[in-house]
Amino acid sequence: MSSVPAYQLAHGTVRPRRLRRTPAVRRMVRETRLHPAELVLPLFVKEGLREPAxxxxxxxxxxHTLDSLAEAAREAAEAGVGGLMLFGIPEVRDETGSQADDPDGILNRAIARLREEVGEDTVIMADLCLDEFTSHGHCGVLDATGAVDNDATLDRYAAMxxxxxxxxxxxxxPSGMMDGQIAAIRxxxxxxxxxxVIVLAYSAKYSSAFYGPFREAVDSQxxxxxxxxxxxxxNGREALRELELDLAEGADIVMIxxxxxxLDVLAEAAAVSSVPVxxxxISGEYAMIEFAAAAGAxxxxxxxxxxxxxxxxxxxDSVLTYWAVEAANWIREDRS
Structure with missing residues (x-):
């Protein structure tokens, strides 16, 4: 008696490799595709610079300087990148991050500049957090004990x-992970x-070891x-609780x-969210690949x-990545 399973005797050997045989076949059956519009480029603009650092x-x-920021924004828009996420670095910081909601503060001037330059061609986004603006580097104002005061911070976020x-x-x-921040901002x-104005909730922002290079980028204090x-x-379930709260408070988009x-948290969030995820x-992920590639690894x-x-x-649904422009150009070249 043959040892070949009956299914194979009746229908032939099962060969998933048929769908991997040529580049054209692989392209035809690919389940997941990248599109430039689904990429968002984070950009840093620093007050007082005379040239990009x-x-x-x-x-x-x-x-960036304001001028080089505008140039980078135009390049991203021409590449089809979906949006730009701006981070501002002021010359002067204080305990409450007063430059964050000053109309003449570097971040708000950068928003206005890009609105004029590329406002009709891409989506202009801005980080809403105090860490770049405070002298202590925390995402909120501090109480008398030195702890972050959640509710006092909400007032600052609203003004921002x-x-x-x-x-x-x-x-x-809003990326500060304060309780009630989405409701206060909305x-x-x-x-x-x-x-x-759309509210993008950083619903699950983890206390991660991979933020290191970002702290250089914003001159963190x-x-x-x-x-x-x-x-x-x-904690994974906690992320879903945060997501549920943000949705109830009016978040238009949520982020991990x-x-x-x-990626496990991202997949679970995507499975239950009623809005884009x-x-x-982040910076450490970017740095690992860049340095590994530079080493030939x-x-x-x-x-x-x-x-x-x-x-x-x-x-x-979309990804914030420092490779947004480069990847968008690769995707377009591949399609052409």
Whole structure:
């Protein structure tokens, strides 16, 4: 008697490899595809610079002047990148981050500049957090004991949201992980007549070891850590609770940050969310691939595209990545 299973006798050997045989076949049956419009480029603009300042921990990324920021924004828009996420670095910091909601502050001036330059061609987004603006580097104002005061911080976030909206932002991205921040920001925007401004909730922002290069990018003044308000890396269900709260408070989009270490959380969020779910491929993820490629350990382009595909496969509708322009150009070249 033959040892070949009956199914194979009747139908032939099962050969999944048939669908991998040629590039054309693989392209035809690919389940997950990247599109330039699903990529968002984070950009740093620093007050007082006369020329762009390269970052040693993030090869290829710079702190921009307002002029070089406008040039980078035009390049991204021409590549078809979906949006730009702005981070501002002021010359002067204080305890409450007063430059964050100053109309003449660097971030609000950058928003206004890009609204004039590329406002009709891409989506202008801004980080809504105090860490870049405070002298202590925390994401909120501190109480008498030195702890972050959640509710006092909400007042500052509300003021920031209105200032960014008046500067011309399309999307505000509150990233501080304060309880009630989405409701406070939505109320402030609506009360000021900015009902069309989108709120991107950093619903699950973990206290991660992979933020290191970002701290160089924003000249972080942080003392201590952010573990009392950012999520513990060991918790997954907590992320879904945060997501549910943000949706109830009026979030238009939700996000998981960091990216690749939390693909499981991203997939679970995507499975239950009623709004778009994004992921942020953060500075440490970027640096690992860049330095590994520079050392000859990996092939840079395939590694970048594979990492972006992983986010999409896990359920991300869009990805914030420092490779947004480069990847968008590769995607367009491949399609042509």
């Amino acid at each position: 390269p970052l040693t921990s993030m090869p290829g990324v710079v702190q 949201a209105v200032a960014q909206a008046e500067a011309g932002v399309d999307v505000v991205g 109320h402030a925007l609506d009360s000021a007549g900015h009902t069309d 942080l003392s201590g850590d952010r573990r009392t308000y950012q999520q513990d890396p060991g 940050k960091p990216g690749m270490p939390y 994004w992921a942020y491929q 990996i092939d840079r382009k395939p590694a970048i595209l594979e990492s972006l595909t992983a986010f999409k496969r896990a359920g991300a």
